[in-house]
Amino acid sequence: MKVGIVGGGAAGFFAAITAKENYPDATVVIFEKSLKPLSKVKISGGGRCNVTNGCDSIDELCKAYPRGVRLLKKAFHIFNNKHTIKWFESRHVPLVVQSDNCVFPASQDSQSIIDCFFGEVKRLGIEIELGHGVKEIKQIENQLALVFLKDEFQPEIFDKIIVTTGGSPKKDGLEWLESLGHKIENPVPSLFTFNIPSDPITELMGIVLENALVSIQGTKIKSEGPLLITHWGMSGPAILKLSSYGARVLNEMNYNFNVQVNWVYEQNNDLVINYMNAIINEHSNKLLSNIRPYSLPERLWLHLLDKSELSPKKKWGELGKKGLNKLISVLTNDVYAVRGKSTFKEEFVTCGGVSLQSIDHNTLQSKVCKNLYFAGEVLDIDAITGGYNLQAAWTTGFIAGKLNSNSLSENAKLAKKL
Numbered sequence: 001m002k003v004g005i006v007g008g009g010a011a012g013f014f015a016a017i018t019a020k021e022n023y024p025d026a027t028v029v030i031f032e033k034s035l036k037p038l039s040k041v042k043i044s045g046g047g048r049c050n051v052t053n054g055c056d057s058i059d060e061l062c063k064a065y066p067r068g069v070r071l072l073k074k075a076f077h078i079f080n081n082k083h084t085i086k087w088f089e090s091r092h093v094p095l096v097v098q099s100d101n102c103v104f105p106a107s108q109d110s111q112s113i114i115d116c117f118f119g120e121v122k123r124l125g126i127e128i129e130l131g132h133g134v135k136e137i138k139q140i141e142n143q144l145a146l147v148f149l150k151d152e153f154q155p156e157i158f159d160k161i162i163v164t165t166g167g168s169p170k171k172d173g174l175e176w177l178e179s180l181g182h183k184i185e186n187p188v189p190s191l192f193t194f195n196i197p198s199d200p201i202t203e204l205m206g207i208v209l210e211n212a213l214v215s216i217q218g219t220k221i222k223s224e225g226p227l228l229i230t231h232w233g234m235s236g237p238a239i240l241k242l243s244s245y246g247a248r249v250l251n252e253m254n255y256n257f258n259v260q261v262n263w264v265y266e267q268n269n270d271l272v273i274n275y276m277n278a279i280i281n282e283h284s285n286k287l288l289s290n291i292r293p294y295s296l297p298e299r300l301w302l303h304l305l306d307k308s309e310l311s312p313k314k315k316w317g318e319l320g321k322k323g324l325n326k327l328i329s330v331l332t333n334d335v336y337a338v339r340g341k342s343t344f345k346e347e348f349v350t351c352g353g354v355s356l357q358s359i360d361h362n363t364l365q366s367k368v369c370k371n372l373y374f375a376g377e378v379l380d381i382d383a384i385t386g387g388y389n390l391q392a393a394w395t396t397g398f399i400a401g402k403l404n405s406n407s408l409s410e411n412a413k414l415a416k417k418l
Contacts, residue, residue, distance in 0.1 A: 001026040003403070004146055004158040006134050008032030010041050010393040011376025011400075012164035013117045018401025019162070020124040028126045029156075031146065033133030038114050040166065041390075045102070049110030050387040051088065052081040052394070054097040064388040066190075066245050067351055068381030071361045072392065079398040081391055091116050102387050136176050137161060137372065144371055160371045162400045164393075167350030167377040174378075177354055181368035185380040187352035188251040192243045194259060195340040196233035200303060205231040207297050213262035214238045217335065221246040224265070229300075232342060234259070241384045243341070247351035255341045261334045263304070264294045272328055280324070284317030291316060293331070304330050349389060353380045364400040375400035 001023055005016045008030045020028045030037070041049055055061050058076045062069050085095055085103065093116045094106040105112040121128065133149035140157060147155045168174050171186050178184045196202060207229045215222035223245060228236035242259070243250065250257060266272050276293060283291050289312035292301045305312050308326040310319075319327070354374055358367055364379075366372040375396035383389045 001159045002157070003028045004144075004156065004161045005030040005164060006137075006146065006161060007164035007166060007376070007378070008034075008037030008128065008130070009164060009166050009376065010038070010390055011166075011378075011397040012162070013038065013121070014394050014397030015162045015164055015373075015375050015401040016126050017117070017120050017124065018398050019160075019403060020126050022402055024124075028124075030121075030126060030128045031132040031134060031148075032128065032130050033149070035130050037128065037130065038117060041113055041117075042110050044110060044390065045104060045387075047110055048104050048108045049113045050102050050104060050385075050390065051095065051113060052084040052103045052391045053387040054085075054101040054103050055081065061388075061391070064383045064386060065381065065392070066247070066383070068356060068379065068392070071356050071359075072381065072395065074361060075395050075399055079395045081387075083398075084391060084394050087394070088113070088116065091120065100386070134165075134176070137163075137180060137369070139180075139369060142371065144369075160373065160403050162373040162375055162403075163354075163378055164374070164376045164397065164400075165378045167353060167382075169350065171352075174353065177378075180366070180372070182358040182366065183355035185352040185355050187350040188247055189341065189343075189349070190244045190247040190351040190382050191240050191349040191385060192341040192343060193230065193235035194233045194239055194243070194336075194338045195255075195342055196259075196336050197339055199233075199336060200306070201229060201336060202231055202233060204229045204297075204299050204303055207300055208236065209263065209297070209300070211265040212238050213265055213267065214242050215260045216242065216246050216249065217258035217260050219246065219249060221249060227261070233338065234336070237385055244349075244351075244382065244384045247382075250341075255338065257338050258335050259338050261336065262332045263296060263300070263334060264331050266294075266332070269328070269332060272332055273324075276324060276328060280316050280319060284315065286316055288312050288314050288316060288319070304334070307334070349382055350377065351380070351382050353378050355380055363402070363404040364396060365404055373400040373403065 003019050003026050005012045012030055016028050016030050062073050065072055093112055095103050096106050097103050134146050135149045136147035138145040143157050144161045145155045145157045168187050174184045209227045212227040213224050223238050223242040225237040227238045308330045364373050376393045381392050
């Protein structure tokens, strides 16, 4: 049997290794259009490679996926984050789980993951062809032919093909798959930061709030977590999660919208009122600048006072009802005009891709093209930050790499033996 893997990224390597382990006599070839395979793995997690998340349950794992969760819930019973950890550690890549549940190689270097993959590829005899971009897949009876972008490369025929080309920023990048009959969900960016131009908040760049509540005004889309103020606007897990949850809505808004920020991480307004009144009663003669509610960073607190049109030299006892209401409003429902987005580091994640309606959820085989499988971000599956996008790559790569050889229950048993 001859198996072609289109795309030399995380899902591609994982699918290739799984296929070769499952079919030792098969010829398995990875085709990568660039000269640098695993380039996204190299830069992921700031160059440390956040391989997965250490959360305890499949239900918790599923909460990280705004799109694709129905397929993944089933798939995670076959191969989940605990299997991932066992997979790497059994191949001599020790991992560490951080306090935020992000899982990294103990070396804190993505090269450890890349070296592991290349070691496995060499051990198993998997071939890698670089500079081989694919422009078309042709069905020839029960086989499939890959037609390459460069005319110098002759088409090659395979028994099975797994497409793992990653996310495409535009729909036309997926036309070669649409032409086979697959439905394509329009790709739009996910996991991006917010541009807030010409706003004084940007002067506070570098400030990190450990916990904030954020939402998109006029919608029910909300998020929470650490928030980072940058020289262009806002970033951090809370913002990145919000961009993921709202990927399609924000695209429709052309990235012009208002973000609401609750700086004090408290949704119960009565508790905030009681807290602020307690400060007034206890510190009535102290200046507003000297007592920072909720231990807010000093520069942020002064910014919020200015936004509330309150002098930092005013005493707490002089605040009055009007001043207190203004302050509580800006603490719990601060609003900023977002005008555009920025890519999160060099990591590009898309919402969209090959529709899951076109895929058999049990095997990841195409419903319209026999012997063609999909894995990774080319599918309409994406997640928030924290190792979840790579976990989806490992999970789908593992299942696609089985090439429909076993039932779901047998696949689950195999995963347990890893």
